[in-house]
Amino acid sequence: MSSQVNHYPGIFISFEGIDGAGKSTHIPFIAQQVKERFPDKSILLTREPGGTPLGEKLRQILLNDPMDAKTEALLMFASRQEHISKVIEPALLKGNIVISDRFTDSSFAYQCGGRGLSINALNTLEQWVQMTSFQQHHFLLQPQMTFLFDLSAKVAEERRSASRNPDKFEELDVGFFNQVRNEYLRRASEDVKRFVIIDSSQEIRTIQDQLKACIQQL
Numbered sequence: 571m572s573s574q575v576n577h578y579p580g581i582f583i584s585f586e587g588i589d590g591a592g593k594s595t596h597i598p599f600i601a602q603q604v605k606e607r608f609p610d611k612s613i614l615l616t617r618e619p620g621g622t623p624l625g626e627k628l629r630q631i632l633l634n635d636p637m638d639a640k641t642e643a644l645l646m647f648a649s650r651q652e653h654i655s656k657v658i659e660p661a662l663l664k665g666n667i668v669i670s671d672r673f674t675d676s677s678f679a680y681q682c683g684g685r686g687l688s689i690n691a692l693n694t695l696e697q698w699v700q701m702t703s704f705q706q707h708h709f710l711l712q713p714q715m716t717f718l719f720d721l722s723a724k725v726a727e728e729r730r731s732a733s734r735n736p737d738k739f740e741e742l743d744v745g746f747f748n749q750v751r752n753e754y755l756r757r758a759s760e761d762v763k764r765f766v767i768i769d770s771s772q773e774i775r776t777i778q779d780q781l782k783a784c785i786q787q788l
Contacts, residue, residue, distance in 0.1 A: 577707040580662035584673040587719030588747045589740045590726030591770045599778055603785040604667055614661045617671040621653040633737040639685040646677050647695045675757055683753025684746050718758050721770040723747035
């Protein structure tokens with residue numbers, strides 16, 4: 571999959587990584603950097619699954635209720651469709667900046683890598699939900715920049731166990747998260763212009779310096 575050009579006037583940024591990689595820690599920092607870089611633009615912070623009233627209801631189901639892997643993937647994309655149509659696209663059309671804690675890369679990582687679903691099946695869902703058009707341009711809606719916080723599954727597990735009550739994904743074993751991590755890295759290798767891989771084992775200040783430098787390139 572090659573990187574697609576978004577033709578909306580706004581900017582779309584996403585954060586990705588296995589649970590425990592530390593991505594959520596850095597979202598407020600990025601938001602501040604973006605605000606300083608683009609003082610005239612509004613910034614919208616959102617998340618997946620979630621981002622809309624319906625999406626937040628689906629989030630609770632997805633993160634807590636047992637279900638078939640295909641059902642899980644379909645509900646993820648149903649939540650994403652609502653998120654795109656009600657939140658992301660309207661904001662980008664207004665020229666705003668959208669920062670999302672997870673987007674479609676998570677579906678490939680968790681449902682394909684972790685659950686073992688067909689990549690072709692998710693490619694079909696991705697095309698169906700995210701193909702859009704603006705001013706006679708037809709394109710696949712993707713973030714302009716995706717920060718992938720990369721960390722070994724073992725270290726991430728240690729961080730998770732020390733910090734919070736786990737949801738159904740966070741309870742899964744190191745083997746599952748190794749597969750999730752591998753799929754993230756595979757997807758990043760196929761879209762190197764979009765992905766910025768961050769070594770999440772580094773000190774917070776080092777990571778923030780890297781993030782700040784990336785935002786200056788937008």
